[in-house]
Amino acid sequence: MSSAFPKWTNALPIKIGIILLVLFATTVVGITYYFTPKYTRVGYAPTQPVPFSHELHAGQLGIDCRFCHTHVEQSGHSNVPDTETCMSCHNAVATDSPKLELVRQSYESGEPIPWVRVHALPDYVYFNHAVHVNRGISCYECHGQINQMEVVTHDQPMSMAWCLDCHRKPEEYLRPLDEVFNMDWRPESRQAQLEMGLEFKEEWDVNPPLSCSGCHR
């Protein structure tokens, strides 16, 4: 009697099983890698309408963050400066640079400059800049070495797990208040950071929220 199925089909279920397993594993790994903020967001560096360089302004010239982002210490939002702030220097410096054409135009016409948003949190997340920079969390922790960025790049994933890393262990990131806006400050060692961080945590009563209400309203 000839068999209904040839012999090679004996191994078929196992083969199919293995292929499915591999496919499944690839999908899981693929999604975890390609569809999470670590991949989708980190490294996002859109071309801005005005090629403003943080590297030049904050790095080489050493202008303080708060010169432009004036309300970062008072408000939840860190404001993008108005055109007038740009022009307060650029009516004397590089007055006819072609790169600044849009800024001059905006200043004359009153139309705002359409900066492209780099860091966008979902609408249901209420992040507050003021409370972080006033309590020893540097711009650096979220925005990276911004004073070395020619074009602003999304440096950290800014996912909820990433936020909670810090909220669970603030001592790893707390720094002296006068170093908050210093992008180049680094702790001497991890040990030194932990010691200092714990001390600050104790002294300032740092107890970041871990429940939903901290960020979602």
Add this chain to the structure above:
Amino acid sequence: MKKITKLPEPTAEELAGPKYWRSLDEVAETPGFRSFLDREFPEGASILETVDRRHFLKIMAASFAFAGLGMTGCRRPEKYILPYNQQPEHIVHGKPAYFASSMPLRGYGIPVLAETHANRPTKIEGNPSFAPNNGKTDLPTQASILNLYDPDRATRSLLDGREASRSAVRDLLDELSRKYRDAEGRGLAILADQSRSPSRQRLRKALAERFPEAVWCEYEPLDYTRPEKLLSRLLGQSAKPLYDFSKAARVLSLDADFLGNDPNRIAHSRAFAQARRVTAPGDEMNRLYCIESAMTLTGGMADHRKRLATSATEAYAFAFAAGVLRRTNGDSRLQARLEAAIADSALDQEWIDGCVEDLVENGSRSLIVAGDHLSEAAQAAVFAANSALGAVGETISFVATEEHSAASIHELMDQVENGEVETLFVLNGNPAYNLPADYSWKNIEEKVGEVIRYGYYYDETSEGARAHIAATHYLESWGDTRAPDGTILPVQPMIQPLFQGYNELEVLARLVGMEKREPYDLVFETVTSLRDGLDKNKVFRVFLHDGLLENSAYQPVERSLSTGAVSDLLPTKAAGTEGFSRRNLEVRYLADNSIDDGRFNNNGWLQECPDPITRLTWENAILISPTLARELDLEAPDPTLAIVRKNPNEIKTGIQRSPILELRIGEKTVRGPVHIQPGLATYTVVVHHGYGRTKTGRIGEGSGFNSNKVRYSDEPDFARGATLHFTGETRNMANVQNHWSMEGRAIIRESNKEYFEKKPDAFQSVGMESHTPLVLRHDHDMPLHERATQTPRGTSMHPHPELTGRHQWGMAVDLSTCTGCNACVVACQSENNIPIVGRDQVIRGREMSWIRIDRYYASGVEDNNEVADDVQVSMQPVMCQHCENAPCEPVCPVNATVHDEEGLNVMAYNRCIGTRYCANNCPYKVRRFNFFDWNERQLDQLYLGPLGEKGMNELHKMQKNPEVSVRMRGVMEKCTYCTQRIESAKINQKVLARDSDNVKIPDGTFQVACQQACPTESIMFGDISDPESEVSKWKRREQDYLLLGYLNVRPRTSYLGRLRNPNPNMPDADSLPLSRKEYYMKNYPESYTSRAEN
């Protein structure tokens, strides 16, 4: 082994007589109501109706097709940040800015602070600089922000049916001005709303000078200025009465709803609550006697309430005045005249004597308030009685107001009738809708040459007008108003006019032909001219900053009331109650508790805000007393009326189905659904204004009936000779009162003041938990702040969150002072971006409001099957109680509702998958489910699914509070204790603390939205882990109890039981509140008598 505490099974008799009944259905114990009680949402709330399977598949196919199209846009969308070109000073992006202003409402202004986000007003709060209100507001003020963003408001002006440009409108006004200058104003008539704006009055004076022959008439369907007119005549100078309830230990209200419909209700409510609040046994508490025909908020607060037809109130007013004069040895001539006038009247002398004795005993700390609609003689008699009590200068003051005169509507109509009016300029108001029925607006339009209309909505009056000039909202205009106490308040714009609108002052100035027409300049001039010799700019800046002009309140007059003048007003015989029967009914017209006289008709928040007494939304009804209902039932050819409560088959789904009756007065008729309302005078029918608009926006369209159709100019507030007739039709009513009933246990706990003195623990000795000591009492003696954090579970086995937070939030609500005014309900709606759902969805029980105010009736009888006429009303605001052992949390499969470390029961909307298990498990029924995408969909297209229009109106987007997520379809929501306000307070404190550990928020730093709005200051919120915080003090009071405390869910919100203060010498005095009487009757039928006496 776990000990099971057995709760006693109710007996059959007990089930037959409910302790509290909230609706007539409940009394009748109908199957419909039973099913209501058993279900979490009313039947039908979770059923997809009107869509059959085929239709459903069709819709779904379409939605898949759309989804396919959408897949192409998977890439990250590019978003832009558009900074200012030139950053304005003082604007910090992301921080709200507050500006002082005031909301004009029927002549007076309500001082407000407008919260603005990026120059966009989002929320209205009271202005705390104005001392009488202490930063409190009322219902319409809270809701007024929505009118600004109403897409149905008049967005452009029309002239001869065509859109009119800005210059065309100006030309029109200039032309009018030129035309009438030569004629000295002959032929020009202005029909305006009431206003005490000093600038407008200045313009009016200028108008009178330039156009001496022009007629200036002011008309309001509800006129609150009659006491002022009367007092001015009696004193011989412009004056009005101003009440100070905080000094009044005894108050008698004669058909005066001073807590509800009164221009000064905020200050009244606050002062009244101050005098009523009892913090410990031994504290003083005021007492309110109330005589009224309708059931009002004031009546709900009364310690003694007498139902009486408004027509008969005059005789009672005389009797009270006579009684007071006799006991105080006042003017005997006046007393004799008063007594003569009531010689033939049938009066409840015992009630009067008991009350008068109490008033006289308290002398100058007593106050009698007469309704504005009562006869002049009645009001004058009450003024005389107050003078005799020595109350003038104490609880009531006569203050000098500015000279003000305007023609009455009768005078204007005479002129129109004689053809003397060529141009009728209608300034605000809506006479075509709200003129009494004996004036036909059509006729007026024909008689006058042209009607020019200035108004905020394109409404009935605009329809027949030659020109409609669009008005600006008060949040878009410069102006000024006067508070009820006379203080001058600014109206300042928060935003540029959204549409092409005109400021009232600008229009008037142009009409007058003044050189200076900029509203800002006009107001500047008016205000600075009142403060001569000072730096004008500084005066004005301070005026705008504070939101009021210091020391501009009306001052008390020096003259005193002459009894002779009062005596001259008295009739020889007081009007009586004779002849009232079901064939001769009295009709009482009242402003609607939400939409007023119709001016807020197109405001969705107010339309959906339930009436505090009837609990009806989206419409009005003909309110009749239970006795009258019974009588009509017998008379009716078809006993349709009975289905409201008797025929169980008609209320299968627990929906109130009302027969439509026709109300007839003279030749005029109106049809409306009937609602049986306990507490009404037997033969008084109550109708509310504001509904039945024929030309209004999409919200107000088709809601209710127009009460003005049966209102005559000679009896504008109450009328006699009405009859009711059956039409055979019925209507489903959007009544929210049946929903979420709590089966009548010790829900609202009440006690009398006297009983409370004897037994301060009276509030703990009722209710189930008084019998279940094991669960609840083992940590009973611990201080609250320790109990909350250390043994939050009691003996519960359920797991519990660690309450380790720095603060522990809690709330207390004082039921003794809550009037049920609904200000908190809409304040919450405005703060928390709560959508409206529309009438149809309210009928299905899907309303979204996070706070509901339960209204209970108690009549003190064992057998509640008969609807009672005399009831005691109790109000209870119920919002999420933030249980420490929250039953909603363990049943959520996705951890969308969890506890935070500060004791909040939080909702993570993004986790919620909409199982609704939490709502099912909530004993308080305070969770609200988004059955539809209320924000994105049109209310009339909800069932069209993806085929309907999608997207929020741009204007509505502007109103949303950016600090609160806008929820979508399929998620649960509920009161969050204003978590956004808590978080922002915490953040502000941390920002201040910087490198110190001063991160604890001091008590009183912030208020939650309901607390901030509450005019009686009945809500307290704060940190209960701090024993010195105000809320901890409230919770330590003897009255404090937990709602359904025996469940051991440990709510963070507690209630302070309601105290009543009846006078034991009154004939209707009870030793116990009726609700408590019912509690004992039902739970202890055998030992009831001894319990009630002890």
